[in-house]
Amino acid sequence: MTDKASRNSAEVLYSIAEPQAGYFTSAQGMAAGIGYQLLAHHAKRGHILRVRRGIYRLVLFPTGTNESLFVAWLEAGSQAVISHDSALALYGLADASPEEIHITIPRTASRRHPKLKLHTGHLTPEEITRRAGLPVTTISRTLADVVTAGLDDELAVQVIARVIQKGMISSEGLVPVSTRCCKRVESLFQAALARCDGAVAASSSDDHAGTT
DSSP states (O other): OOHHHHHHHHHHHHHHHGGGTTEEEHHHHHHTTOOHHHHHHHHHTTSEEEEETTEEEETTSOOOTTHHHHHHHHHHOTTOEEOHHHHHHHTTOSSSOOSSEEEEEOTTSOOOOTTEEEEEOOOOGGGEEEETTEEEEOHHHHHHHHHHTTOOHHHHHHHHHHHHHTTSSOHHHHHHHHHHSOHHHHHHHHHHHHHHHHHHHHHHHHHHHHHO
């Protein structure tokens, strides 16, 4: 293999891995024209490291946050989306990251990923966004998912209210999701909205009293 071919393939791998925290899949490499021979060449020279079947990391790429999420997402497939408790943590709405990584995949996708907490279902394009370079369910969809999965009622109302008060989502943004979900989700969303309205009213009353 010529040095030029080696350099060119290394540049291609970097362009793939750079937005993915330094990780890439063999399938992504193949799609870019880099076959197993080139991957073996770079692995032998210490340029890349195999971290899981079909997933590699650029050895010299700086370490960063959310690397485990990138690996899980690449393992689950291009249609996978970070969701539920993992999405909640990614938004900074959880005290700690969950032990298992939660990912939503289409019903037709492979479920042979024992280390991941997989959820199957249909996500519309409007329910998917990107955060920290990862595909993730929107805040409203994330809230609906964790509530449906069994989050305690009072804790759910607290989290939803905090999201609204922080301006991360408007009350109007909750309506389309709540009406598509079960009655419990809708009622908890409404309870959170009422709590926020009550807090605003109380604050306005205190401000008014202070000026009289």
